[in-house]
Amino acid sequence: MAQGERGTAAGDFATRVRLAMADDHLRGALDRATGLFTARRSAALASLEHADAVRDAARAARLGALAHLAENLERFEAKLAANGAQVHWAETPDEANRIVAGIAAATRTRVAVKSKSMVSEETHLNAALERAGVEVIETDLGEYIVQLAHDRPSHIIAPIIHLTRQDVGRVMEQQLHVPYTDETRQLAATARLRLRDAFLRAEMGITGANFGVVENGTICLVTNEGNARMVTTLPRVHVVMMGIEKLVPRLADLDRCLKVLARSATGQKLTVYTTRIRGPRAAGEADGPEELHVVLLDNGRSRILAGETAEILACIRCGACLNACPVYRTIGGHAYGDTYPGPVGAIVTPGLRGLDAWRALPDASSLCGACREVCPVRIDIPRMLLTLRGAATKAHPHPRSLAAAMRLYAWTATRPRLYRNVVRVGGWWLRRLSRDGWIRKAPGLAGGWTRSRDLRAPAVRNFQQRWQERQRQRGATR
């Protein structure tokens, strides 16, 4: 991919959107994938008894953990330490990467196998470890392909929905020197063979954490492929890198969160492999890691927690808001430019990396509210998008011409006779600019609006005219 290094994409948001929208294959794949995920999610939630109560309970658990986060983190740390795990704290991505590189050096790690982890994408851990001489191998099938192709994931739970099986076949042919095939089962079999070898060779396994349970210091991991189990069973060392926000207070909360996570993400009742880890292997055990390290990363999360968008930290990374979002469904994940795409990304990315450079993201929403509706923990994403838009406008006020135009509009709109005439003349003029009922390039200030979408030409008879006619007819029949 032209964007090269995994992580922040090149170019501005508008450019990335234009590229994505010109990609017919991407549009088709997104349509199919998001449609399927959405349908499966609805069916799965319908099969959950008391679904609303479970969602409310999951939400309360996540928000409750955040409301007392400092105390929860201390308790979580103490419980893990009591079981023999080593807990590390990192304020920045660099610090987190240095800690993991340090563990790799101390344990003479040459090969590390990695289960899918969004946080390590955020810190660019792979590049940091490779600079330290450690070979890092992604083991989630999608992430493995992404790594082989030097590409970037485009969906939280389906990293390569932007690729066809033919693309995958070519990547494997070039990078692994195997005969080309576009048969999915064969491609998966090749990956199984290669990665099985890596699991058995690796000295270190690296994972994220889906949840941390405060009550008894549990790291909870879910995968369908079983790679997280491999990574936490075979290597001598297990390193967990997790954001400080991923806690739930009690074991009972975990049950509810897992129920809504699996249903919202893939439409399953439970993910195939749910692993809860509370420490390194116990005396007498045949497998499991001898050392367990947990790296707790802040990287801007405490800043988000202090403000108006604190609620987004309750996110359980299911990806349902991506699938529901008309904007994500059109532009895909790469256009968002950073680790977290879609509606959740439009709030998390400005929060983690600064609103200034990422102020285009909160604008990438029609505020239709579909994300809030599907969110398993009912996060009010539209409210926060508006908050961020407000903050961005305060920092960078709109051009004076726009403010003047809004004042002119307000002045006109409060004078009915004038307004009707302006609308009539304006409608006539816009229809003259249109072809086949669509305006592809609006003039002047409005040009920005049509850069990424077409504007429908106004109707010949507008609402006010039709309303008046209707009232007249009613009067006549009475």
Next chain:
Amino acid sequence: MSAARNNILARVRRAQLTGRIPGFGAERRAALTATSAGPREQPAVKPRREVALQRFLDELALLGVDYHVEPSAADARARVAAIVGSKSVLRWDALHLPYDIGQLWPDAADGASPRARQAAAEAGVTGCDAAIAETGSIVLLSGEGKPRSASLLPPLYVAVVRRNDLRFSMADFFAERADAIAAARCCTFVTGPSRTADIELTLTVGVHGPGEVVVVVGP
């Protein structure tokens, strides 16, 4: 204690005072004084064991897991022997396998075997610490003589479930086996065969873990 730890905790403590967390702080106090019905999501009456078994089997069928319900220990043992056939086996220690199933293969690979021999095994056989009807899950608690790799490395995985292992929900298991859970370093729920849909959303089984899972339910 590291500087990072102190800095992060100090920032989080300050943030808790200013952050907008719906339902907590002022909002929570208001809500509590109004009404607090609390969520009620569990069925009031626990389903009977036979209902739980039927639900368990239904869920297994949906997951693409073959299952066999056997009336006696001897039948269960014979069934497992037939499923495994002449395949090489990686299993839990005989002590942890019900119905004397361990005696079927006295020389099978176990937790103490070299990794290469474990990895070469064609079938994995384990008992379980619980089975969850609601989701069709096999629950495995780690411990001596119960290698985690037996349910993970071989392409075929055979889980042996006693009727008494059956629980309706995950919540029931958490409540009833709290001590056992607290003693284990790793607790795994296995719900069907290893699967992926990463390539064009086409379901493919067995990408890392077992592609074939068979459950034998004994008395």
